[in-house]
Amino acid sequence: MTDAKAALLSAIDRDGGASSDFDLNPDVVLPEGRKLRPAGVLIPVQMIDGQAQVILTKRSSHLKHHPGQIAFPGGKQDEADADVIAAALREADEEIGLKPTNVEVLGTLASHETVTSFLVTPVLGFVRDAFVHEPEPGEVEEVFSVPLTHLIDPNNFRVEGRRWRGQRRHYYTVPYGPYYIWGATARMLRGLAERMSS
Template sequence: MTDPIDSLMAALARTGPGSSDFDLNPGTILPEGRRLRPAGVLVPVTLAHGAPRVILTKRSSALKHHPGQIAFPGGKQDEGDADVIAAALREAEEEIGLTRTLPQVLGTLPAHETVTAFTVTPVVAVVERTFDVRPEPGEVEEVFSVPLAHLMRPENYSVQSRRWRGQRRHYFTVPFGPYYIWGATARMLRGLAERMQQ
């Protein structure tokens, strides 16, 4: 049986292009002078319960932006952050109570550009011990995990669409049980899945 850390390290070592919310929507017209803001999200792979699982969050339905959506812990890089990795670790500690010294960072995936003008770097890390999950009130509604094996099978992904700001937008989905994982989160996971299959 292949060691999951070895598989992830090999996947992260492979080169390739980044991704974007426009991969499936090539006709998107972006505003002139658009400036991208750096952000980092943590892709925490927990080994504490046997088979590896990826920790995800369900955003609070009270939030102004992306309410109720499934997301990685993370956010924009602040002035006090050394880089996007530091931003991802800080946000994970704030959002779910994952002490920033606990994850073992394995590396990063190429950045993902969002329609909301962020360039998001996925930071893949292994969490070998259990921790006291503390969802940030008002920001995180739920913290849950999905088997890494489910997310690493490209056949579990599908392309769906909906109308957004008057246009039909297509996006990836990778549902799991009651959780509808879609959009940028699903696209970044699919990018990792593609590398794991190479």
């Protein structure tokens, strides 16, 4: 077992509370009884040249929702999916060509509530063998990887803000080179970083 894989397994066993897009915005009042749709995203970790890398996507700039943003492969749970893990694996296959048989699911992290009313479960997966990225043309503009060491270092995260629907909204960012990783993706990575550094 690689050191990175062992560290990820240990992180899963540590306590980590649920997160949301509202964590840094305590003034937001969420309606009681709101309905959240289940979704799953895959955090695929692959050994590349002896270094653990996290595979991420840049969403197509033509998409209606979150165009051009950095995201994990994943999406909402469909009726045919057994659970959110199955949804994450199916979406990773569809979006980047990563076959479910090539992923060892290590476990899940605490769920994350988004402003778009999804309850997202991050699924930690270890990619067994090298594979050719096959970005789905309608959804994915680019597939790239970031060293795990960069994403689990709390010092690489910043809190930034912008106006959204007439109010100042704060969120986490964890930039890497030309890639501006922010929002829900950065918040889930921050949760992983907190577990791995505790």
